Amino acid sequence: MTRRNFAGATAGALMAADGKIRLAVVGGGFGTQFYWHEHPGCQVAAVTDLHSDRRRALRDTYQCDSVYESMEDMLAKRKDLDAVAIFSGAPDHVRHAVECMRRGLHVISAVPACMTLEDAALLKETKEKTGMRYMMAETSYYRQAAIYARELFEKGGFGQIHYSEVEYYHDGNREQMIADRKSLYYNPDGTNSWRQMLPPMLYPTHSLGFVMGVTRERIQEVACLGWGDQRMIAQFPANRYKNPFVNEFALMKTDKGHMVRCNVFWQIAADGERAQWFGEKGSLYMAKSGFHGDMWHPRYGKPAAVSVPNYWATGRLPDPAIGRLPEKMRHDSGHGGSHTFLAAEFIQALLEKREPTVDVYEALAMTTPGIVAHQSALRGGEQMKVPRFDRGV
Ligand SMILES: NC(=O)c1ccc[n+]([C@@H]2O[C@H](COP(=O)([O-])OP(=O)(O)OC[C@H]3O[C@@H](n4cnc5c(N)ncnc54)[C@H](O)[C@@H]3O)[C@@H](O)[C@H]2O)c1
Known part of the structure; x- marks a missing residue:
């Protein structure tokens, strides 16, 4: 090649x-x-x-x-x-x-x-x-802390990760903006946007990107609960998805038998995309951006701050298949520095005639568990199997 x-x-x-x-x-x-x-x-x-x-x-x-x-x-x-x-x-x-x-x-x-x-x-x-x-x-794949966690996992630093908590919180309850039809719930021309009453678990990839993007495991089973806020539902009567929930909370089991707690909330006093990975040898707590730092808790030691590198500043990515960021792209970018990496990886993959990191199989592994999770929430939390969309399956 x-x-x-x-x-x-x-x-x-x-x-x-x-x-x-x-x-x-x-x-x-x-x-x-x-x-x-x-x-x-x-x-x-x-x-x-x-x-x-x-x-x-x-x-x-x-x-x-x-x-x-x-x-x-x-x-x-x-x-x-x-x-x-x-x-x-x-x-x-x-x-x-x-x-x-x-x-x-x-x-x-x-x-x-x-x-x-x-x-x-x-x-x-x-x-x-x-x-x-x-x-x-998927921006969670190239958040700097996710790159760090992936590298640590691949080197065996965690041992097995038996439990992860992954979450995406995007508070949409900005009443004045909604009243002015200026929020994300409206298109630039004032018509209803696809985000109105979107079932949270149909947008699971920022959370699950922290699972597939680190251990590469697949979700096999899911049970999900949803919470619906009547005020929000009343604000958006069109409800094209016929969705009763604004927050969805799921427990998932991977193909290795590990547990994942996965949240996607549209109404909460919180914001952002975050994970914590609990391993045999230690646990990594991702910082909430703008607040306290990332932290590593070794199994038999005291928790301590870890210094996650700004991979974008050096252009260095741990995965040698990806190469390095072009000089001009070595600056901070959106969603934890991920945008330049996503763009560079796609272009590099095409030039090198190889599949990109987040290929169709990874993409579907990050997406389809949420689709089943929403079905589970509609059935009051029934535990359901997630079909696989991997190569040859
Ligand atoms: N962290 C992340 O990864 C992240 C963050 C924000 C948005 N997103 C995703 O990015 C996408 C875009 O987000 P957005 O906020 O800009 O959404 P948006 O709905 O505001 O914008 C979509 C744009 O696509 C245009 N479009 C639709 N059909 C088209 C067509 N046939 N030809 C040309 N243009 C067409 C629309 O005119 C619109 O301006 C969404 O799918 C969203 O889920 C991801």
Whole structure:
């Protein structure tokens, strides 16, 4: 396998247009935050959004003048693209990813990979039939503390991790913003967004990314409870998902028999994505960003602060298959420094003709347990089996 490493490369050495990945970006909200233009092996060749202000944001961020009014229009007109970064709303991910892969385009998709088990099967089948590469942009995978935990686990530092607590809290109860139709629950044009009454467990990947992203285990069984807040439900009568819950709490069992407590809450006086991993030899407590530091508690010793490196500052990633961050991308970025790593990993994987780290199987392993968890919550906490979507299964 030819492996190109852009760590020390100068832009001049990589100017040949045919050596670059021609990437299109769909979605000018979160999709503006990925620094594609800083990777010397990537050219942002087209951008698109349904809203004009977001098209402008994409054009300005990525310095790309090939702007389209929809992904469909772009795909019909552009035959020279290599890959598409899909940052449309969650319910559109599978439709958009499948459309792109069927047209011979590699895909990186925002989370979650899918929202139904049928779509999980379709995504896997399409990836396998077309042979295109697929990556999910799970930010928890490249949070600096998650990289640290993964490295420690791979070196045997934890021994077995028999229990993990993983959580994603995104408080949406900002009443004035909701009244002004300015919150995430509304699109830029004031129409209802896909986030209104989204079942929390249909968005499980920021929590489960801390499980698959460290031990690579799979969830086999889940039992989940949900809590619904009548005020919130009354605020959003459309309720397209017919969902009665704003917070969901699940207990999960992995294929190694280990336990996971996984929360996704939309209404809570807390914020952010966090994990604690409890191992045979010690436990790692991830800091709540902005508060106290990360902490390691050795089994037979005293807990002490650990200094998690800023991997983005050095460009160093423990996994040698990934190479190093290009010089220009060695800066802090969103969600715990993860954005530059996600972008660089996708481009590197395409250049090196290999599967990316968070490939379709990892993506579905992080996503599908939540789909079953929500079904369990609707059945009052029944313990349910989670089907596998791995290679050859
Ligand atoms: N930490 C994280 O990983 C993280 C954080 C925020 C958002 N996200 C994910 O990123 C995605 C985007 O988030 P957002 O907040 O910007 O969502 P959003 O709903 O505000 O924006 C989606 C954009 O996609 C555009 N779009 C939809 N269909 C299109 C089409 N056919 N052609 C062109 N454009 C189209 C819409 O016009 C819209 O502007 C979501 O799926 C979300 O789940 C992930």
